Amino acid sequence: MSKTRMTVGQAIVKFLNQQYIEMDGKEEPFVDGMFTIFGHGMVVGLGQALEEDPGHLRVYQGRNEQGMAHAAISYAKQHNRRKIIACTSSIGVGAANMVTAALTATINNIPLLLFPSDYFATRQPDPVLQQLEVPNDLSMSASDCFKPVAKYWDRISRPEQLMSAMVNAMRVLTDTANCGTAVISLPQDVQGESFDFPDYFFQKRVHHVARRVADDYDIEKAVEMIKASKKPMFIAGGGVRYSEAGQTAMDFCKTFNIPVSQTQAGHSCLPDSFELAVGGIGVTGGLAANALCKDCDLVIGVGTRFNDFVTGSKWVLFRNPDIKVLAINTSEFHAEKLDATRCIGDAKVTLEAIMAKLKADGYKSGYTTEIQDIRKVWEEERLRVLGVQYKGEGFGEGKFVPCVPSWTEKIMNDFVDQIGGTITESNAVGILREEADDDAIVVAAAGSLPADLERLWVTDAPNSYNMEYGASCMGYEIAGAFGAKLAEPDKEVYALVGDGSFMMLNSEIPTAMQENAKITVVVFDNCAFGCINNLQMGNGVGSLATEMRHRNETTGKLDGDYCYTDFGKIGEGFGMKAFYAKTPDEFRKAVQDAKKESVSCIIDAKVLPKTMAEGYESWWHIGVASTSKSDEVKAARKRIDDHLAEARMY
Structure with missing residues (x-):
C-alpha cells in the first residue's frame, strides 16, 4: 500500500480537493474553497497547507467568523446544497464566533463544514492564549460548544483519526435527510504533525445524492389519503427546492387541481405566476393560503419542517377538526411531526410515483373556483399594500x-x-x-x-x-x-x-x-x-x-x-x-x-415605523404574561388563551 508523508493540515487540503458530488448524472467538485480569519491557532498549520498547495480551493479572507460562515451557508443554499465553502478559525473566541452560524446551518439543513482550531493535544503549553479552561474536565474547550448545534462533531487528537473523521463529515454534508453543520476540531499542534497517509485516502471520491423513492407501503398510504380528500393543500418546503422538484410539484398540483403554498425555504422553487400558487402560508403568509386552510381537509407537506410560522402555531392550518397531514420528506424525524402519515423519499421521484397512481385512479380535488377566486382577492390586496404611501394628512x-x-x-x-x-x-x-x-x-x-x-x-x-x-x-x-x-x-x-x-x-x-x-x-x-x-x-x-x-x-x-x-x-x-x-x-x-x-x-x-404588512388570518403563540397590572396585557393574554383553546395538541 503506497503512502505519502504530509501534515494533517496538508492532508485536509488534499482530501477536500478530491471531493465531488453527483446528482442526476451531473458531477462537480463539492468544495469550492475555504473562508478563513487566520489566527495563531492555525495560521502556521492548516494555513501553511493552504498557502503551499491549495489545489483548486480558493482562499477567502473573512472579517468576522460568524459572517464568513453565514456567507458559506448562503453559497451552499444558492447551489441547492451541491457545493460548499469550508470555514476555519483560530481557537477560543474565533471558534466560538462560528457557533451561531453552525446553529443556523443545522436548523436550516444546509451543509456547513467548519474547522475550528483547538488547544494543544499534548497539553504541554497549556493554558495557551485564548484557551478555555474547565477545571473539572481538561479535555473540554470552546470547540465543545459546537456539539449541540452540529450534525457531526469530531476532534483530531492524532493524525490517523483524520481519515474516519473526514469521511464521516462528508457523509453528513451530502445526506439530504441529515444535512447540517459538520465540525472537525483541530488542535493546533496536530495540524502540523506529519503522518504516512495511505494514498487511497486521497483518491477521487464521488458522493452520489440518491433520489430515494418511498416504499410501496408509503406510496399506497399517501394515495389513499389524497383520494379521500376533497380540499387538500400542498406546502412546498425547502426540500422541494433542494430536490429541484419545482416543475414536478406544479405538474402534480395542476393534474389534481391542488393549491400550492410555499414556505420561506421553499419560496422560488416554483413560479409565483403559476395558476395554482397561493403564496406564503402561516404567520408570515398571505391571505390566499391562509384563507384556503379554513376548509382544508389534508395538508400535503413536502420537504418542510412544519415550524410554528408555517403551521400558525398549529392553529391556522388545523381549524378543520377532521384535517389530516401527509408528510413527504427524506428525513424520518421531520416526517413524524404533527402526527403525520409519513412518506419517506425524495420530493421529485416520490411525487412522480404518487402522481402516476392518482392519475390511474382518475383523482381530482373538490375545488371549483375557490383557488382562482382567492388568488384574485389576494392579488388585489397585495397590490393595495404595496401602494400604501404617506400622505401627510389625516x-x-x-x-x-x-x-x-x-x-x-x-x-x-x-x-x-x-x-x-x-x-x-x-x-x-x-x-x-x-x-x-x-x-x-x-x-x-x-x-x-x-x-x-x-x-x-x-x-x-x-x-x-x-x-x-x-x-x-x-x-x-x-x-x-x-x-x-x-x-x-x-x-x-x-x-x-x-x-x-x-x-x-x-x-x-x-x-x-x-x-x-x-x-x-x-x-x-x-x-x-x-x-x-x-x-x-x-x-x-x-x-x-x-x-x-x-x-x-x-x-x-x-x-x-x-x-x-x-x-x-x-x-x-x-x-x-x-x-x-x-x-x-x-x-x-x-x-x-x-x-x-x-x-x-x-x-x-x-x-x-409601523408600515409593514399585517398578518392575514394567522396566529403566533408567544409567552404573554398571565399575571399583570395592565389591562392591555390581560387582554393580550386572553387572546392567547382563546387561541390555545382552538389549537390542536401534538
Whole structure:
C-alpha cells in the first residue's frame, strides 16, 4: 500500500480537493474553497497547507467568523446544497464566533463544514492564549460548544483519526435527510504533525445524492389519503427546492387541481405566476393560503419542517377538526411531526410515483373556483399594500393616512419630525420589485422584512429568494448576499436589512469589496428593532429598549429623541457607492442608480415605523404574561388563551 508523508493540515487540503458530488448524472467538485480569519491557532498549520498547495480551493479572507460562515451557508443554499465553502478559525473566541452560524446551518439543513482550531493535544503549553479552561474536565474547550448545534462533531487528537473523521463529515454534508453543520476540531499542534497517509485516502471520491423513492407501503398510504380528500393543500418546503422538484410539484398540483403554498425555504422553487400558487402560508403568509386552510381537509407537506410560522402555531392550518397531514420528506424525524402519515423519499421521484397512481385512479380535488377566486382577492390586496404611501394628512396632527393602532401615533409622528423619512416599508418592497431585474436574488433574514417579502415579493426566477428563516438570524443578510453573489456572479443581489441587523453584523462588506462581488445593501432604517417593538407594544407592553432613542435625562428612560445614523457614510467608508432616500421617489431613483453601478452599493432608506404588512388570518403563540397590572396585557393574554383553546395538541 503506497503512502505519502504530509501534515494533517496538508492532508485536509488534499482530501477536500478530491471531493465531488453527483446528482442526476451531473458531477462537480463539492468544495469550492475555504473562508478563513487566520489566527495563531492555525495560521502556521492548516494555513501553511493552504498557502503551499491549495489545489483548486480558493482562499477567502473573512472579517468576522460568524459572517464568513453565514456567507458559506448562503453559497451552499444558492447551489441547492451541491457545493460548499469550508470555514476555519483560530481557537477560543474565533471558534466560538462560528457557533451561531453552525446553529443556523443545522436548523436550516444546509451543509456547513467548519474547522475550528483547538488547544494543544499534548497539553504541554497549556493554558495557551485564548484557551478555555474547565477545571473539572481538561479535555473540554470552546470547540465543545459546537456539539449541540452540529450534525457531526469530531476532534483530531492524532493524525490517523483524520481519515474516519473526514469521511464521516462528508457523509453528513451530502445526506439530504441529515444535512447540517459538520465540525472537525483541530488542535493546533496536530495540524502540523506529519503522518504516512495511505494514498487511497486521497483518491477521487464521488458522493452520489440518491433520489430515494418511498416504499410501496408509503406510496399506497399517501394515495389513499389524497383520494379521500376533497380540499387538500400542498406546502412546498425547502426540500422541494433542494430536490429541484419545482416543475414536478406544479405538474402534480395542476393534474389534481391542488393549491400550492410555499414556505420561506421553499419560496422560488416554483413560479409565483403559476395558476395554482397561493403564496406564503402561516404567520408570515398571505391571505390566499391562509384563507384556503379554513376548509382544508389534508395538508400535503413536502420537504418542510412544519415550524410554528408555517403551521400558525398549529392553529391556522388545523381549524378543520377532521384535517389530516401527509408528510413527504427524506428525513424520518421531520416526517413524524404533527402526527403525520409519513412518506419517506425524495420530493421529485416520490411525487412522480404518487402522481402516476392518482392519475390511474382518475383523482381530482373538490375545488371549483375557490383557488382562482382567492388568488384574485389576494392579488388585489397585495397590490393595495404595496401602494400604501404617506400622505401627510389625516392622522393625529396630520401625519399619516393608513389605519393603524392608536399606540403608533406618537412613534410615527416623532419619526417624521426628527428623521424625515416617509417611505412605507411595504411600498419600498414594491418599488424594489418593480425596479430590480426579474432574476435578481433577494436576501433577508430577520425582523419584519421576511414577512413582507413572503407576502409581497413575487418572482418566477428559480432560486432567487434566499431567506434565512429557520433561525431568523440577525446578521445573515449582508453576508448571505455576498455568499449568493459568489454562487451566482452574473445576477444582481440585494441584501434587505433592518437598521438593527445592519448594526449587528456588516463585517463581510469589505470581503465583498475585496472580491469585486457587487451586492446592493438596502438598509430599512426605522430607528428600531421594529418587528419586536410591534410584538412588544401589540401585547400591552410599553416600548422598552426596542427603539433607537437617546436616554431622556428627565425620565431616565430610553424615550428621548431618535438616534440618527448615516448608513450611507458607513458604506462609503468601506468603498461602497452610497445613495439616500427619504421619500418613495428618492428610493426609486436610488434603486435605479444603484443598478447602473459596478461596485457594491448601499441605499440608506429612512422607512416610517409601523408600515409593514399585517398578518392575514394567522396566529403566533408567544409567552404573554398571565399575571399583570395592565389591562392591555390581560387582554393580550386572553387572546392567547382563546387561541390555545382552538389549537390542536401534538
